Amino acid sequence: MIRRLLISCSTIVLGALLAACAGTPPQNASIEAARAAYQAIADDPYVARSGASQLRQSEQALKRAESLLKQDAETEKVEHSAYLANRYAEIAAERGHRARLQEQIATAEKRREQLSLQAESLKAERARSEARQAQTEAQRARAEAERLKSEMEALQATQTPRGMVLTLGDVLFDLDKADLKSAGLRTVERLAQFMEEYPERRVRIEGYTDSTGPDDYNLGLSERRAQAVRDALMQEGIDSSRVEVKGFGEQYPVASNDSASGRQQNRRVEIVISDEEGTINTR
């Protein structure tokens, strides 16, 4: 009775053990790794799009490895198939990566194109506005020059190599004196207006005489007349820093001192008007 029980018991245990052995599929680490690699990418749309044939090769190699293992084939052959399955899964994965990157590149290229178009139009816009500005500037400068010219004409200034020169003739001064006559004062008033309008301009007032009389006297008279013009300008509110004074006496005659009319022409005050930077060419 006990023996029969023992026998049946051991039979059950043995049977269970056998069943357990038969039920567990054979295991192999390389196959497991390959299967994991395959499953990781099996549902990746990028792999499906560009690594389909490698994915399929991986699957086939995996199946071969599994069946070789089931058939109890040489370990080397099982490992080999698993190796191939794993490699094909890796290749398929790489192709998927690349497809993803290519998609990113395409998107980025579009973006770059947009941005460079934007940059181009910005550049063009800036160039246009610069051109407009330059044009306005040029127009303004032209108008300014026109205005200056007409003002100069009003002042009866003449263009010389030293710049614009305004000449106050002898008739605007009392004989042998440095006092300006009222007509001379009107000219100085106009000059003062001009200088107020063009605050960047400066003037140099130069006195000249004829050759009659001693040099010292002539030099002194020419200086005094020039100073008289400066004083009149300052009375009109022009800053003294904008006015230079120089007496030349009988130097630089503009006509012959032999005739009365020539001497009258030589007795004069010249007002040299500076350029826009306030520079005056000296004699």
Add this chain to the structure above:
Amino acid sequence: MKNTHRESARVALVLCLATILAACATPGEVPVQAKTSAESAITSAEAADARQFEPVLLNRARNKVADAQQLIAAEEFGKAERLLEQATVDAKLAAARAETAQARNAAEEIDRSIDQLRQRLNAAQP
């Protein structure tokens, strides 16, 4: 005379058949196809600049081909074929990785140029 002729012909035929059978009986054949595949995979990988991006894996593939050559000389054709198949997938993987690396570089470069453009635009806009 005629008889001897027929006999020698029969002997020749038997010998010939035996040779063919003997050839078949040797363990497999020289894995010509596998070798060609491995070599062309390596060439493709080199064309894909794997020498620069995946030199280690590429060398491994080359070494496997060289080892397979020795196995072929030792008439271990099965082992040789397996090595050649592995060399093929190694080379293909090297090529795939090199191509991915190049795509990655291209993507990075374009991102850089986008950054530059954006900075220029930001600087230009008041």
